[in-house]
Amino acid sequence: MSWRDRARDLGFSAIGVAPVDRLSDAGLRLRIFVDLGRHASMAWMEETIHRRADPRVLWPEARSAVVLGMNYGPEGDALANLGTPAVGNISVYARHRDYHEVMKGRLKEVAGLIARDTGADVKVFVDTAPLMEKPLAGLAGLGWQGKHTNLVSRDFGSWLLLGVILTAAELPADGPAADRCGACRRCLDACPTAALPAPYQIDARRCISYLTIEHAGPIPEDLRPLLGNRIYGCDDCLAVCPWNKFAREAAEMKLKPRPELMAPSLADLAALDDAGFRALFAGSPVKRIGRDRFVRNVAIAIGNSGDPSLVPSLTPLLDDADPVVAEAARWALHRLSERR
Numbered sequence: 001m002s003w004r005d006r007a008r009d010l011g012f013s014a015i016g017v018a019p020v021d022r023l024s025d026a027g028l029r030l031r032i033f034v035d036l037g038r039h040a041s042m043a044w045m046e047e048t049i050h051r052r053a054d055p056r057v058l059w060p061e062a063r064s065a066v067v068l069g070m071n072y073g074p075e076g077d078a079l080a081n082l083g084t085p086a087v088g089n090i091s092v093y094a095r096h097r098d099y100h101e102v103m104k105g106r107l108k109e110v111a112g113l114i115a116r117d118t119g120a121d122v123k124v125f126v127d128t129a130p131l132m133e134k135p136l137a138g139l140a141g142l143g144w145q146g147k148h149t150n151l152v153s154r155d156f157g158s159w160l161l162l163g164v165i166l167t168a169a170e171l172p173a174d175g176p177a178a179d180r181c182g183a184c185r186r187c188l189d190a191c192p193t194a195a196l197p198a199p200y201q202i203d204a205r206r207c208i209s210y211l212t213i214e215h216a217g218p219i220p221e222d223l224r225p226l227l228g229n230r231i232y233g234c235d236d237c238l239a240v241c242p243w244n245k246f247a248r249e250a251a252e253m254k255l256k257p258r259p260e261l262m263a264p265s266l267a268d269l270a271a272l273d274d275a276g277f278r279a280l281f282a283g284s285p286v287k288r289i290g291r292d293r294f295v296r297n298v299a300i301a302i303g304n305s306g307d308p309s310l311v312p313s314l315t316p317l318l319d320d321a322d323p324v325v326a327e328a329a330r331w332a333l334h335r336l337s338e339r340r
């Protein structure tokens with residue numbers, strides 16, 4: 001069986017090959033992004049910038065990038081929770097098993113087959129690798145970077161997770177794919193925090209995904225009301241994309257949502273201690289941010305709920321051992337009393 005056929009059997013629904021020497025424009029824009037400070041506190045983006053901008057700096061023998069996309073299309077409306085302030089909204093990619101874990105072994109298997117078929121060396125990466133996965137996916141023909149900056153696929157809309165294999169083999173390229181955003185600007189208009197300052201550009205400092213997942217410490221106060229009940233990541237710009245009409249529900253069982261993470265009650269989440277947090281989020285990407293950062297987000301969502309019946313869930317957090325959680329709880333209490 002060819003490596004492509006096996007990759008399909010393993011659940012990769014979008015597969016393509018890109019040459020590694022075409023990232024110069026993307027690398028320049030990455031430089032601008034970092035120079036403008038739009039990477040916020042993600043210092044690792046700056047530290048690894050040369051490797052990101054050119055995979056051959058990461059691995060001089062690299063000639064082609066094999067990009068594989070896994071469909072994680074949601075069942076129903078990804079934004080359904082936003083109208084129910086007493087529940088927390090966890091973004092679609094985090095409602096199921098961590099995709100790094102789901103993909104890792106499978107990427108290694110495909111890489112082994114590429115090495116077998118070509119006789120050339122391979123290296124495997126999922127997300128944590130210093131690579132520009134979206135520009136590579138565009139060059140490999142999986143889709144194009146939409147105005148929300150994520151890769152959009154004609155077949156799966158915004159809902160593809162990406163993995164990359166580098167190979168020393170010069171494989172025939174499958175892309176690039178054409179930009180099909182046209183005059184649309186739905187994603188730009190949908191962003192709750194105006195984190196997309198211009199088409200195809202993002203400012204992570206304002207992005208709810210950054211603020212709720214990557215950002216340590218207190219979330220800037222002016223942005224807190226705009227978070228609503230988004231407690232881990234954000235899908236607003238992805239979900240409004242018209243190309244999602246071609247999207248399908250995830251077929252991979254491990255990327256099906258866990259029912260308890262679909263619409264969890266904020267009151268229950270605010271009561272989580274370390275052990276409870278680790279048990280609830282075992283195997284989920286949410287686990288990575290730890291109980292304190294997560295409960296900080298939950299406290300802000302309670303503050304935004306306008307629901308006075310949630311005040312008792314905040315009270316124990318006022319004395320939380322983590323000062324960031326305690327401060328978020330004070331802010332939330334104040335906001336609830338103001339709204340009353």
Ligand code: B12
Nearest residue numbers: 026029033091127133149150151161162200209210233234
């Ligand atoms: C850092 C990072 C983030 C940051 C920054 C987001 C971003 N858009 O870069 C934060 C924490 C905000 C984030 C959020 C999310 N992420 Co993220 N993230 C990454 C990561 C690790 C690196 C991306 C990167 O290099 N960014 C730097 C910018 C400069 O790169 P870029 O977006 O490709 O930039 C291009 C354009 O935007 C434009 N551009 C950018 N700035 C500027 C400035 C100017 C002046 C100009 C002209 C152009 C321009 O040119 C660039 C090059 O072509 C990748 C994994 C990887 N290794 O690639 C995952 C990745 C991009 N994330 C992913 C996902 C799923 C998400 C979320 C949907 C999660 C969620 N639900 O909360 C959100 C989506 C937010 C959004 N609208 O992008 C997926 C995207 C899959 C896809 N279909 O595209 C990836 C690929 C992970 C994966 N392996 O699947 N993420």
Ligand code: SF4
Nearest residue numbers: 191207208234236237
């Ligand atoms: S993920 Fe949310 S906050 Fe970030 S750019 Fe998209 S809509 Fe805006």
Ligand code: SF4
Nearest residue numbers: 146147181184187241
């Ligand atoms: S919502 Fe519109 S502008 Fe944004 S990525 Fe989709 S097609 Fe492009």
